[in-house]
Amino acid sequence: MIGSTPRFLSYQVGDSVLHRMDPRTKLLGAFAIMADALLASVPFGMLTAYALGAVAGLMAYHLLPSLLRVLRPLLILIVLFGFIIVVTTPGHALAHIWIVVPTSDGVSLAIRLGLQALLIVYTTSLLSLTTPPLAVADALQWTFGWLQRFKVPVRDIIAMVAIGLTFVPLLIEETQKVIAAQRARGANLGMNALLDEQSMAALLIPLLLANLRRGGELAESMEARLYDTGPRTMLLQRRFRRLDVMAASVLTVFTAVVVLVSFVV
């Protein structure tokens, strides 16, 4: 319910090593770890990717309990989808249980996809827990700024991403508010709400309306404050420090090893 644990994708104020790292290093680092996870062969590459993730996690160890709480619902999903993959992938059959045929190819695919999904969500959560949304936006701007030359509206896209990220916690809070309100007048909103059209409407329509309204208000208030009438400047000039150089070199070396092992060996 409202105000219980740190929420998914919400920034936690703190002073860990990871908090002090430059947002650009963290963003690229997160990309590197995710790339490792996607490219890696099981088990060696995946082990490296997970080791990198664990080291990153230790840099903000006091956040790990809340991070695990964020990941718990994901584990259920992974097990559920893993089961579906195991029984639907064609290949060498391991057993015949009634009409359910688990295959060895299915098992390895499920393990691989599950590990990848877990690491990707873990890395993004770590990034968003330790980096304020505006800093993430800055880092994105720095990373993809060159696309502006090819007439890609990078700035606008990043502004949208930044605003979106800022509003995720609010959206979650609002969802809880709507659930409480509809329950208060007799709704039975539980897991069964997903199957019941009326309950779904009771949840989604107030949320959608509130968000449309807020979006409109936000756009007007931004325009009223002259958003997008001139080139944007930065108040904060970010500098890479020794910590960033170290993190970047470690990540580069290990990513190179993972790529080598996965493709060449």
Add this chain to the structure above:
Amino acid sequence: MITVAVLEHTGTRALKVEAAEVVSVLGAPSSGKTRLALELAFLMRPEKGEVFFHGVNPLARKSRFEPTQRPREVTLLVQNAEDQLFAKTVFDDVAFGPRHLTFSDAEIERRVVQALEAVRLDVDEVRERSPFALSGGERRRVALAGVLAMEPEVLILDEPTANLDPQTRNDFLDLLEPLRGKSAIVWLTSRAREAALADRIYLLRDGRSIEVHGGADLLRNWRDLASAGVELPSVYELAFALERCGHSLPSTASAGELQQAIVQDWQDRHRDR
């Protein structure tokens, strides 16, 4: 005979509601009224203490919070409840709660019509209209009807008149008066004038609830109320501000007397010059 309260909160913000009485909880903005409302409606576990419905805590002995176990006899009109309307027609929206109680169509019809009449909406004119085609005040009435259609034993109102213009607010207050006696009402508000309508009044202060004198006597405590951040009629707010500047004023409940005293005080000072 010992009577068990219909609703009882035992925590730092302890309070008790007897059958069919109107209890108001008066607190400054952001003094935790909404949280208290959710706790009383069994939508949230209290931080401290327990909430009892007829002497039983329906959430007790459950390690997991199961809101589906909450008693349906307790309903809550959330703040800005008009934002929670969603159905295609006003009728469907008001019928949303009763339909979850699986009544017959005739019973649902009866409840919805009665609830819409209770909020003084023209049933025939409004029932097939979209709730989004109504004005803000009318939408809030539809939301209230949706809660009333549950025919609750306890009706919790979380700032029912917030964000309404003065005219609509007075109209809305007129609706609440006839509800007295039909169900126990817990009315959370930051306005002393609204709280004065209740049988019993609790004041939220520093995270605690204190029972205070009700009715006409309520405003006698205007110093306490003002320092707790409650919204008072402007004469009392002025008196509180003047006292902080070192003027002394009588502890009277009547706005007229207080006004006289302030005028007198001002005239005396003027004469001294």
